[in-house]
Amino acid sequence: MPKLAANLTMLFNEVDFLDRFAAAAKAGFKGVEYLFPYDYDKMVLKQKLAEHNLTQVLHNLPAGNWAAGERGIGCHPDRISEFEAGVDKAIDFAATLNCKQLNCLAGVRPSGLDPLEARETFVKNLQFAAVRTKGAGIKLLIEAINTRDIPGFFLCNTQQAVDIIKAVGSDNLFVQYDIYHMQIMEGDLAPTIEKNLKLIPHMQLADTPGRHEPGTGEINYDFLLPHIDKLGYEGWIGCEYKPAGKTIDGLGWAKPYM
Secondary structure (H helix, E strand, O other), X not given: OOEEEEEOOOOOXXXXXXXXXXXXXXXXXXXXXXXOOOOOOHHHHHHHHHHOOOEEEEEEOOOOOHXXXXXXXXXXXXHHHHHHHHHHHHHHHHHHHOOOEEEEOEOEOOOOXXXXXXXXXXXXXXXXXXXXXXXXXXXXXXXXXXXXXXXXXXXXXXXXXXXXXXXXXXXXEXXXXXXXXXXXXXXOHHHHHHHOXXXXXXXXXXXXXXXXXXXXXXXXXXXXXXXXXXXXXXXXXXXXXXXXXXXXXXXXXXXXXX
């Protein structure tokens, strides 16, 4: 049965961030994820997880100035030292939170940067990060994101992610498969997941259009979630969607899996 994790960046926005741990646990979630932990005291986050018996499933590496619109710096050749410092910072937080997966956002390719140079930079950064995370017992993931929501995002389809993993040459680099993003970019969800299952330790979901909860759009989650289960997928699935109304009111779809 799929293991659902509440994405606390997106869900339970009716309350302050630190109160979302309690809200997620009360709703029946056993795992949580969120974009970034870095604005909070890591010991406070650890206490929240323990208090509510929650597993920290995943968070992202530092991704530049998010408030200013940056969405990762992994492919930016002028930000390598910042990227490397971010890897060590992420590992420090993940170790405290007992988080076994870190996601690396490639970022938007800078204007005028040759795509091959962006790829070379991303590969070298991932080689650095994969060694560091492996030494800490943490899996490193990369995520393809649709270019409608984030125009110019460098990593934007599954095959590109697989090819980059091969180029990096590490046994500690994997795919975070986001069902919402990949429905927009390529469709063909079920066979793509099956083909690449060994490289996918974590998934995320939302429906489209709207990026709301399953059942509000075109993706047939009544088929897809049981299909993923039949394939033998053992990882978490992060609920990274914008509730169409109140979070609790939109969780009916999840009841069979909670």
